[in-house]
Amino acid sequence: MLKYSIRRLLGMIPMLILVSIVVFSLAKMMPGDSLSGEIDPLNTNPEYIAEMREKLGYNDPIHIQYFDWITGFAQGDFGKSTRFKIPVKDVILEKLPNTLFLGLTALFITYVLAFMMGMYSGRKPYTIGDNAIAGINYIMLAIPSFVAAVFAIYLFSFKLDWFPFGGSVDILVEKGTMEYWFSRLHHVLLPALVLGAMSTASYTQFLRNDIIENSRKDFVRTARAKGTPMKKIYNVHILRNSIIPLVTFLGFDFAALIGGAIITESIFTYPGIGQLFLESILSRDYPTLMALTMLLSVLTLVGNLIADILYGVVDPRIRLD
C-alpha cells in the first residue's frame, strides 16, 4: 500500500509542473501585467517605472520569471494583490475559512441526505418510495446548480423568508458570540444545500445499487439464518460494506465543490474563494487570479490523488497495475 501511495505521489510531480507551466503561460498571455500593483501609483515618472520594472524582474527572460514565480509560490509568497494592495496570501486566507465552512457543510448535507435516501431505497427497492426517490434524484441531477440556486433564493428567501439571500453573516451581531455562529450557520445553510444537493443524487443511486447487490450475498444469508434481525443486517452488516466504495467519491467531490463554489458563492454573494476568483478576473487582479488558479488546480490534483489512493485502499487489485 505504501509503495502504491508513493508511486502515485511521485506521479503527481510532473503533472504539477505541467499545470504550473500552463497557469504561468496563461497569466503571461493575459493583457497587461501586475506591475501597477507593486509600485507607487502616484509616481508616473517613466524612469521610475522602468527602474521598478527592471528591479521587480519584469524584463527577465521568461524562464527566469517562471522560476521566480514558482519558487515564490512554493514558499507561500503569492505576490501582491493589485486590487487590495496587500499580499495575495492574506486576501486568500481571509476568504478561505468561509469557503471551507461552505464546502464542509455541503459535504455533510450530501452525506446525510444520500444516506437517508440511499438506505431507504436499498432496503425497499422497486417500491413507491424508491421510485419517488429515483424521480427526485433525476430532477436534482438535471437542474443546473445555478438554476436551483435562483429558485432556492426565490422560494426560501423571498417567498418564505426562512433564510437570508446573501452574505456570510449578519453585520449587526458581535463577533465571537453564540449569536454570531448561529448567524453564520443560518447564512451558509441555503448555499450549502444547493451545493450539496448537486452530488447527492449520484451518491444515493450508488448506495442503493450497492445495498441491493450486497443484500443478495452469502454473508447476508448466513446472518439471516443465524436469526439476526433484518434491521441489524441492513444497518451494520450491509452498510459497512457499502460505505467503503462511497469513500472514493470524496476525492472527486473536491473538484466538483471547487467548480460549484464559484457558481454558488457568486449567486448567494457569499464572500469566499469562488467569489474572490470571479472578482479578480473582473478587476484584472492578476496576482490573485494566478495564485487562485494554481491553488484550485493543485486542489483538484490532490482531490484526484486522494480518490486514487482511497481506491487502492478499498480495492487491492488496483494497486498491482
Next chain:
Amino acid sequence: MASSTTLTQQKKPERSLSPWQIARKKFFKNKLAMVSSVYILVVTILALLAPFLAPYLSPSPDIVKVNIGSMNIPPNSEHILGTDKSGRDVLTRLFYGGRISLLVGFSATLMVITLGTLVGSIAGFFGGIVDNILMRFTDLVLNFPFLVFVMVLNTILYGIVDGLWVLIIVIGVLSWGGVARLVRSKILAEKENEYILAALSIGCSPVKVIWKHLLPNVMSTIIVQATLIFASMIVAESALSYLGFGVPQSTPSWGIMLASANEPDVLQGKPWIWMPPAIALTLTILSINFIGEGLKDALNPKSLR
C-alpha cells in the same frame, strides 16, 4: 394441407431486424424518452424558426434594442410572457435564446466528441508509447478545474475571436478528456477480436481499420456519451453566461436571460422575466438526459424488451 401452409410461410422468411432497427424499436417503446424527444424536437424547431416567428409573437420583435415604452410589463395578451427590464418581449427572447444555447451546446459537443474520439481511438489502437503520451496529456486536461480554466481562457481570447466561438472552442478544448478515456478503453477491448487481426493481415491501413471496423463497433457508446455531453455543454454555456463569462451580453441566451435574476428586485417581484428561461433550460436538460438513458437502454443488446 398443414404442411403446405408452413411451406409457403417458409418461402417468405421474415428478414431479421438489424441491430439499429432493434434499437429503434426499443427506443420507440420507451415513453419517457419519446416524450423527451418530442420536446427537444419542438424546442429545436421553435429555436430555428425564431426569426420567422418573431413578428407574430409580440408587437416588438427586436431582441436587442431597448424599448423604454414597455419596460417590465407582466404577462398579458400582447406580450404572452411579459417584457424584461429593457422592454423586450420575453417569449421572443426565449426562442432566440434557445437558438444560442442549442447552437453552443451542439457545436461544443461535436468538438468534444471529435477530439475525444480521435485521441481515444489513436491511443487505444496503437498502444505503447503513443498511448502513454496521449493519455498523460488527457490526464493533464482532466486535471484542470473546468470552470476556472474556462474563465481564464475566455478572458485571454476575448476580443481576439468572435464572442460565441470563443466559448464553444474553450469549453470544447477543456472537456474532451472523458470521451478520450472512454473511447480508448472500448477500442482496447474491441481490437482484441479476430476480425481486426484478419483486417490487419490482409493489409488494411490503421486508418481504415479504425474508421471502418473499430469505430462502428464503439459508436453506440459514443452516441450515448454524446447526448450526455450535449446536456452538460448546454449547462456549461448557460452557467458561464449567467456569471458573465459566456456569450456576449447582447446575445439572448438562456443563461443571459437568467442573469437578470441577479437583481433582487427582478428575482423577487418579476418572476416572469427569469422563470421561463429557467424552466425551459431545466426541461431541456431533463429531456436530453432521458433521451440519453433511453438510447443507452436501446443500444445495449443485453437489455430486455
